[in-house]
Amino acid sequence: MARRKTGNVLSEDVDEARKQIMVAAEKVFQRYGVSKTTMDDIGREAGVSRPTVYRYFGDRDTLISAIIERRSRMLFAKARKFLLEKETFADQLVEGLIFLVDRGRRDPLIRILVSPEHMQMAEPLVGASGLAARLTAEMWDPVIERAMERGEVRRDVDREKMAEWIALVQFILVGRLDFDRPDDPEHRDMLRTFVLPAFLPSAVPAATAKS
Structure with missing residues (x-):
């Protein structure tokens, strides 16, 4: 061509x-x-x-990174509107992660950021620069801050480690959503059981947050 x-x-x-x-x-x-x-x-x-x-x-990597940032922020704008419909942090985290990953994995450029298959390409682009964690923090910091004010999230959460943890969860979800429908309840069960509890105050068990 x-x-x-x-x-x-x-x-x-x-x-x-x-x-x-x-x-x-x-x-x-x-x-x-x-x-x-x-x-x-x-x-x-x-x-x-x-x-x-x-x-x-x-250089080319700088251009690709800038595009990933641009497209990620466009997706974040849609995700924030989606999260406004959710009343609890538990729903925001679980449904928000599925929303972001499902749409991000279908974008050929954002997929570089969230897909294991692109790790070799992604490492010099987003790994060394911390772009993945920085964008993750940009998306989730305000959500977690408001949840802290409502008493739904523990106040000793390390924001930097939180961003790294959510970024890792996104990698896992890409693989799952590539083979199973986004509405498969097992995705949500996994997130509520193994991801959500890391954010909850010790006095609030995961089962309570799920209800």
Whole structure:
């Protein structure tokens, strides 16, 4: 398939120009796949030269990481609206994790962040930089803070370790949801039994939170 060139012109605003390049990159990633896409392909799609792309993003990994952040935050916005419908932290955590992972695993770029099959690619992109844990904390910190204020979550939770733990749970869920329907009750039972109790005050047993 021939690589096409468009007539797009980048904005003079730096942030907007970066966004234009990311949008162009997303298109070619979806067309050719992340591993087969070159910076030349991205430049052609954006209507600029490869050196111009490098002026805004120092290397390919930096560009991919920026796109993962962008798409993750778009997903977070939808997830936060979804969580507003849940009255308890238990439901927010369980249903929120399934919501995020189910939609994230179907996005070819977010999947790099949450899928075990992409660990080799993901490590230099998000592992060393802490991007996965940072994005996880960005999504869940406000939820946990409000749950603490309501007395539903223990106050001695280490936020950094919490983000790492939730990120690991997401890896597990990707594999489960790839083979079983998202509405399979076993997913929720697993989360309520083995994940939720880590957040609960010692006086609140998991069985109580489930009711």
